[in-house]
Ligand SMILES: Cc1cc2nc3c(=O)[nH]c(=O)nc-3n(C[C@H](O)[C@H](O)[C@H](O)COP(=O)(O)O)c2cc1C
């Protein structure tokens with residue numbers, strides 16, 4: 001299931017941060033100078049796509065920043081990881097800080113950036129401590145250029161424009177665009193906002209080449225990936241896979257299911273519910289998933305036990321997403337709140353007569369109407385819930401639930 005070189009190869013992540021000596025002994029020194037300059041075409045040839053959620057091609061993004069940089073760009077390594085079901089970024093930063101740092105340094109060299117900001121979620125204290133130690137271990141030049149910036153908690157803090165705004169103004173809320181960060185970001189400079197896993201993978205591509213990356217996936221998918229598995233599996237948590245691995249193979253690697261499951265949430269809170277049989281047969285190949293209308297997102301696979309009500313689990317997620325709105329755009333603030341309230345009434349056994357019909361209409365109307373993609377993600381998740389838990393939703397609309405008393409346990 002794994003390629004011979006991976007993000008989490010080496011000492012077990014539970015052992016804590018890998019030091020510089022072990023990192024270099026395992027992977028060799030970082031390519032510098034002209035070798036690093038050739039990295040943009042290599043990344044383009046590799047097909048590496050971003051791992052923060054949207055799956056944008058990494059090489060193309062580096063090129064866009066490099067073209068505008070004039071040597072004054074900024075690299076913003078995104079380790080905010082506000083997604084509640086994901087743990088892969090904090091695990092990677094805590095266990096392999098030098099690999100993340102390698103990626104950020106290579107990016108800075110390739111795009112022409114002076115400053116590197118490692119933007120790490122407030123709760124991920126082991127990750128920020130580990131990155132700080134790694135910066136100190138590198139010493140001199142790296143200590144001058146790179147620093148950890150603690151991102152405030154909250155789902156939207158990790159959105160690219162929110163991260164840039166936080167560095168500029170101390171407010172981690174999305175801004176309306178254009179200009180996009182790659183045009184005008186931190187301090188008005190072209191800014192490369194790149195997820196930390198994407199950067200770590202770039203550092204492996206720099207060492208082992210674009211062919212290595214393509215072969216590390218299961219054709220037609222390319223590359224390794226970190227995924228976070230939750231629900232009733234023997235070993236929940238972060239696993240490294242070759243993209244293209246099926247969900248049932250991932251479950252086997254996680255020690256198998258320990259209880260009956262009815263559905264799985266693929267891609268996290270911006271993702272989609274699927275019935276368990278369909279989910280288990282899925283290949284975790286971002287392109288194949290996209291063709292089915294499912295996003296790989298940040299690599300979340302969360303199973304819902306058969307004993308837990310799908311309406312209640314969805315109500316919890318939507319209520320969290322509504323509360324996480326940055327409250328700057330009417331459709332996001334009022335639309336998500338209305339959907340969350342109606343889903344909460346259905347889940348709690350006190351539905352208003354038209355709740356189900358309204359939720360369905362509102363979640364179809366919401367996408368594209370906010371300043372950022374936050375409401376689109378939540379509405380997509382809601383639409384998938386209405387499909388997968390259709391029977392349960394209509395029972396709840398009639399004031400019943402096949403799970404008995406409403407249960408308030410999220411996936
Ligand atoms: C509401 C919202 C929250 C986001 N949170 C994160 C996050 O915590 N970490 C992250 O890397 N990207 C997050 N993103 C995606 C970023 O906007 C951006 O696309 C990403 O950091 C770019 O890196 P990548 O191309 O390597 O994926 C979020 C996007 C949205 C709309």
Ligand code: SF4
Pocket residue numbers: 156174175324325326327328329330332333369370371372373374375
């Ligand atoms: S859509 Fe929502 S989260 Fe995004 S900017 Fe508007 S209010 Fe903020």
